Amino acid sequence: MTERPIDTLSGSILAGLSCRCPRCGRGKLFQGFLTLRPRCDACGLDYGFADSGDGPAVFIMFFAGFIVVGAALITEVEYHPPYWVHAMLWLPLILLVTLGPLRPMKGMVIALQYFHNAAEGRFGGTGAP
Numbered sequence: 650m651t652e653r654p655i656d657t658l659s660g661s662i663l664a665g666l667s668c669r670c671p672r673c674g675r676g677k678l679f680q681g682f683l684t685l686r687p688r689c690d691a692c693g694l695d696y697g698f699a700d701s702g703d704g705p706a707v708f709i710m711f712f713a714g715f716i717v718v719g720a721a722l723i724t725e726v727e728y729h730p731p732y733w734v735h736a737m738l739w740l741p742l743i744l745l746v747t748l749g750p751l752r753p754m755k756g757m758v759i760a761l762q763y764f765h766n767a768a769e770g771r772f773g774g775t776g777a778p
């Protein structure tokens with residue numbers, strides 16, 4: 650049985666969304682909720698390159714804001730419910746639409762970093778320190 654690294658963008662995105670190694674798609678990416686493992690337990694890829702920063706959280710804030718604020722505005726305009734109904738509706742929805750996709754989104758951003766060989770910018774050009 651031969652092992653073949655992921656060589657397509659869609660394969661890399663799928664591996665990231667499933668929180669798997671961006672190179673082999675088999676090893677786990679996380680050891681906690683958002684903490685990365687030091688390396689892939691299947692192919693040995695060092696995850697030291699991975700630095701998603703605030704990227705996944707920003708994407709999710711835009712997504713969650715669109716859904717929750719839109720739903721709250723529509724509900725308020727159509728039904729005028731008391732404030733406690735808003736709290737009962739939107740607080741759980743906020744948790745669902747922010748915490749739910751955070752891990753897969755971080756995995757996808759890391760997979761895209763790996764696929765595009767993204768790294769921190771450097772001044773110079775000779776590569777010498």
Ligand SMILES: [Zn+2]
Nearest residue numbers: 670673689692
């Ligand atoms: Zn791997």
